[in-house]
Amino acid sequence: MSKSQAQPAHLPIVRDTAALRRALGVWRAAGESVGLIPTMGGLHEGHLTLIRRAKAECARAVATIFVNPRQFDRKEDLESYPRDEARDAAALTAVGCDLLFAPPVEEMYPPGFAAKVSVAGLTEVLDGLHRPGHFDGVATVVCKLLLQALPDRAYFGEKDFQQLTVVTRMVRDLELPVVIRPVETVRESDGLAMASRNWHLTVEQRRRAPLLSKVLMETAHALAGGRAAAAPLLMEARLRLGRGGFTKVDYVELRAADDLAALERADRPARVLGAAWLGATRLIDNVAVPEAE
Ligand code: PAF
Numbered sequence: 001m002s003k004s005q006a007q008p009a010h011l012p013i014v015r016d017t018a019a020l021r022r023a024l025g026v027w028r029a030a031g032e033s034v035g036l037i038p039t040m041g042g043l044h045e046g047h048l049t050l051i052r053r054a055k056a057e058c059a060r061a062v063a064t065i066f067v068n069p070r071q072f073d074r075k076e077d078l079e080s081y082p083r084d085e086a087r088d089a090a091a092l093t094a095v096g097c098d099l100l101f102a103p104p105v106e107e108m109y110p111p112g113f114a115a116k117v118s119v120a121g122l123t124e125v126l127d128g129l130h131r132p133g134h135f136d137g138v139a140t141v142v143c144k145l146l147l148q149a150l151p152d153r154a155y156f157g158e159k160d161f162q163q164l165t166v167v168t169r170m171v172r173d174l175e176l177p178v179v180i181r182p183v184e185t186v187r188e189s190d191g192l193a194m195a196s197r198n199w200h201l202t203v204e205q206r207r208r209a210p211l212l213s214k215v216l217m218e219t220a221h222a223l224a225g226g227r228a229a230a231a232p233l234l235m236e237a238r239l240r241l242g243r244g245g246f247t248k249v250d251y252v253e254l255r256a257a258d259d260l261a262a263l264e265r266a267d268r269p270a271r272v273l274g275a276a277w278l279g280a281t282r283l284i285d286n287v288a289v290p291e292a293e
Contacts, residue, residue, distance in 0.1 A: 010093065011089045011097060011098075011099070012098075012099050012100070013085075013089065013101075014100070014101055014102075015103050015104060016103060017107065017148045020062075020101050021148070021149075023099055024062070024099075027059065027098075032058075032059035032060050033057075033058040033059050033060070033152040033153075034058055034060045034062055034151040034152055034153075035053075035054030035055070035061050035062070035151060035153045035154070035155060035181075036054075036063075036145065036151035036154040036155070036178075037050045037054055037061060037062070037063045037064070037097075037154070038064045038142060038154065039063060039065055040081065041067060041083060041084070041196075042083070042084075042196030043087075043092070043196075044194045044196060044198075045194055046157050046159065046185070046186040046193075046195070047063075047091075047157075048091060048092075048095050049183060049186050050155040050157060050183050051063060051095045051097050051155075053155055053183050054153065055095070055096050055097075057153060058151075058152060060098045061096070061098055062098060062099045062100075062101060063092050063097050063099075063100050064149075065085065065101075065102045066101075066103055066108060067081050067083060068138070068141040069105060069109075069137075070133070070137030071133075071138045072134075072137070073131040073132055076280075080200065081196070088100075101148075101149070108144060116140050117140045117143045117170060118135075118136050118139065119135065119139050119169050119173070122166050122169055123135035123136070123166055125162075125255075126162050126251060126255070126260065126273055126275070127250075127275060129251075130250045130251070135162070135166050138163055138166065138167070139166055139167070139170050142154075143176070146171070147176070150178070151178055152179065153180075153181050154179075154180055155183055156180060156181070157182075157183050157184075157186070158184055158286070159193045159194070159195065161273060164180070164182050185286075190210040191210045193212075193283075193285045195283065195284075197281055197283070198281075200281045201278060202279070205245075205278040205281065208245040208246070211240070211241060211246070212241065212274055213285050213287070215241055215244075215252070216272050216273075216274050216285055218237075219234065219237045220271075220272045220288065220289045220290065221290060223254060223265065223266040223270070224266065224289055224291070224292060225266070225292040226267035229264060230254040230263060230264055231264070234252050234272075237252040237274070246276040247278060247279060248277040249276040250275040250276060251274065251275055252272065252273070253273055254270055254289070256269070256270055257270055257271050266289040269288075270288075271286045271288055271289065273285075273286040274286065
């Protein structure tokens with residue numbers, strides 16, 4: 001049977017670690033590699049790009065959907081997070097995902113669950129400052145998902161660049177046997193980075209939202225080659241977002257791409273990262289600084 005004939009018409013869904021391991025055990029015994037794509041659902045083209053990348057590099061692609069309560073710092077954000085498993089499963093089936101792991105909260109955090117994975121240093125800056133406990137929640141759940149599935153590769157979008165950095169460091173420090181694959185941010189035609197939270201934007205906010213990527217891109221280009229001092233350009237970027245209708249700017253910063261150290265100029269591989277609010281919706285984005293223009 002060819003690989004395309006082998007695609008299931010309906011995506012198999014498992015809800016506990018034992019069933020996940022049984023399914024993956026069959027594939028491993030047949031010598032098939034596995035790519036894991038952790039998500040919280042609310043799937044969009046950015047997630048589907050991760051699945052396609054996994055399918056291109058691995059024999060099997062396994063998605064997870066778990067809205068992880070431990071990484072939400074605001075109750076209303078957790079409650080309003082989009083949840084539509086049937087819609088997500090249909091989208092996963094269409095891109096050839098082989099299995100969905102969608103555990104309930106009690107499977108991930110049974111009564112008495114007390115472990116916490118913390119990646120110091122990388123998590124006290126940027127989003128870590130504005131979302132206390134967020135990255136401990138992310139590191140803990142991603143560590144658990146990786147240990148539950150033990151995939152060959154795991155796929156993360158560069159849009160959540162700090163998350164990608166934290167996960168990469170955690171895997172390195174704990175010597176987890178998995179290769180982390182970063183995947184470039186997928187954008188709408190007007191530049192807005194795709195994100196599940198974009199669905200909360202009003203028509204007027206959606207019109208303003210692409211300014212974040214535009215400002216970050218222009219700032220990154222102005223910093224290219226490491227010649228320009230960052231501080232005035234970052235200040236101007238924050239002011240532009242305010243003038244453009246963003247109700248609050250959490251940060252626009254220049255950071256080293258590997259360890260997120262604050263930089264005064266982009267004299268090593270660097271990213272400009274930003275987080276800003278449109279009403280009740282918080283958008284984040286980041287752009288690589290070109291090495292030279
Ligand atoms: O990026 C996300 O959707 C989540 O932070 C992740 C990696 C699935 C962990 O809950």
